[in-house]
Amino acid sequence: MTDPYRWIEDKLAAIARAGWHRQPRLNTHLLDFGSNDYLGLARHPALQQAAIAAIAQYGTGATGSRLVTGHLPIHGELETAIARFKSTAGALVFSSGYLANVGVLSALLGPQDLVVGDAYNHSSLQMGARLSGATVWVYPHGDAAGLATYLHRARAGFRRCAIVTDTVFSMDGDVAPLTNLRAIAEQYDCMMVVDEAHGTGVFGPQGQGVVQHLDLAPPVVQIGTLSKALGSLGGYVAGSASLIAYLQNRAATWIYTTGLDPAATAAATAAIHLIGQEPDRRDRLWQNVALFRTLAQHHGLPVLPVVSPIAIVPLPTNEQALAVSARLAEQGFFVPAIRPPTVPPPPPGDPPRRPHRRSNSGFGKMPPNLLLGTHLCPNSRDRPIPKTLNISRRNKT
Numbered sequence: 582m583t584d585p586y587r588w589i590e591d592k593l594a595a596i597a598r599a600g601w602h603r604q605p606r607l608n609t610h611l612l613d614f615g616s617n618d619y620l621g622l623a624r625h626p627a628l629q630q631a632a633i634a635a636i637a638q639y640g641t642g643a644t645g646s647r648l649v650t651g652h653l654p655i656h657g658e659l660e661t662a663i664a665r666f667k668s669t670a671g672a673l674v675f676s677s678g679y680l681a682n683v684g685v686l687s688a689l690l691g692p693q694d695l696v697v698g699d700a701y702n703h704s705s706l707q708m709g710a711r712l713s714g715a716t717v718w719v720y721p722h723g724d725a726a727g728l729a730t731y732l733h734r735a736r737a738g739f740r741r742c743a744i745v746t747d748t749v750f751s752m753d754g755d756v757a758p759l760t761n762l763r764a765i766a767e768q769y770d771c772m773m774v775v776d777e778a779h780g781t782g783v784f785g786p787q788g789q790g791v792v793q794h795l796d797l798a799p800p801v802v803q804i805g806t807l808s809k810a811l812g813s814l815g816g817y818v819a820g821s822a823s824l825i826a827y828l829q830n831r832a833a834t835w836i837y838t839t840g841l842d843p844a845a846t847a848a849a850t851a852a853i854h855l856i857g858q859e860p861d862r863r864d865r866l867w868q869n870v871a872l873f874r875t876l877a878q879h880h881g882l883p884v885l886p887v888v889s890p891i892a893i894v895p896l897p898t899n900e901q902a903l904a905v906s907a908r909l910a911e912q913g914f915f916v917p918a919i920r921p922p923t924v925p926p927p928p929p930g931d932p933p934r935r936p937h938r939r940s941n942s943g944f945g946k947m948p949p950n951l952l953l954g955t956h957l958c959p960n961s962r963d964r965p966i967p968k969t970l971n972i973s974r975r976n977k978t
């Protein structure tokens with residue numbers, strides 16, 4: 582009899598041979614340049630106290646799905662806080678950002694529809710698009726003009742259409758051309774769904790996100806996570822009252838799962854209030870980013886010129902990225918080496934070490950399977966965001 586699980590070992594060996602094998606790493610003592618805790622809220626006493634109080638009042642679990650027994654008053658409070666923060670009529674909280682993306686896209690689109698998404702969209706957006714059963718068309722990274730050309734040709738063949746993009750690309754640090762995408766959405770009668778996972782808490786006059794930073798005209802479906810700048814766990818979608826009511830009836834990843842746990846719910850609500858009360862946290866983030874970039878430039882470190890707090894240093898091979906990460910760890914810094922499939926692998930047939938041009942990176946030639954990623958914070962109050970990235974400067978208060 583053959584072992585039906587044997588293929589797993591074979592597959593693992595192939596992943597290791599490609600230099601792509603990964604496993605969780607503990608970071609208990611290194612200076613952290615890799616987390617998504619942009620504002621340092623995950624250990625803030627206000628979040629901890631809110632979580633402890635919620636556990637004391639409601640216990641450790643919501644104990645049921647929201648539509649059955651798991652709907653708590655604090656879920657409503659969090660959703661009201663998110664809606665106010667995002668200036669939308671409503672919001673809905675999911676158990677993670679991943680589940681929010683999957684649930685929203687698979688509810689909004691079906692087999693008669695078209696979903697167009699950026700090539701560098703997060704895995705959860707890609708998964709949601711695929712699960713919806715819609716026709717999926719992927720446009721080259723940041724290529725709004727290519728998208729318009731495609732829609733001109735193809736849009737009439739479909740019932741509904743959605744343009745889907747990260748606002749800040751997590752593994753490249755650049756920002757989507759949202760103003761252009763919004764105009765294209767309007768021209769071709771498409772919904773627009775954006776993932777503000779790395780924009781919330783970071784961009785916008787009060788940290789609401791890139792949508793508010795750019796003053797994008799509604800209606801844009803704004804998805805995000807509570808697990809990065811908000812220091813908690815969970816995901817959300819913010820939009821119109823009818824969108825929220827529809828999702829409560831059709832988003833499977835919201836309906837058929839237990840409600841967000843009390844501690845995460847209360848911590849996220851506290852984080853949203855804190856972001857309003859402590860704007861200096863965002864200023865400090867941008868000051869740190871400016872300092873890092875100045876020092877990087879001084880030392881000739883080729884950090885990609887992007888506007889977000891995500892700093893990327895391209896390296897030619899997986900091995901070099903791992904070696905640099907290990908050396909930095911020896912010196913006390915936690916800086917992860919990002920490798921495929923988190924970043925795209927080299928195109929098929931390409932020798933793995935050959936540099937490969939990535940569109941819109943603004944960095945010219947960039948090797949494919951490299952990347953040393955670090956999540957910092959970019960510009961301080963006084964430093965204008967570069968115009969080349971088509972993102973207008975708004976006052977940060």
Ligand SMILES: Cc1ncc(COP(=O)(O)O)c(C=O)c1O
Pocket residue numbers: 677678679680682703705747751776778779806807808814815816
């Ligand atoms: C762009 C983007 N979207 C969604 C997610 C998923 O968020 P969560 O960790 O809350 O599932 C992430 C997190 O890695 C992300 O980077």
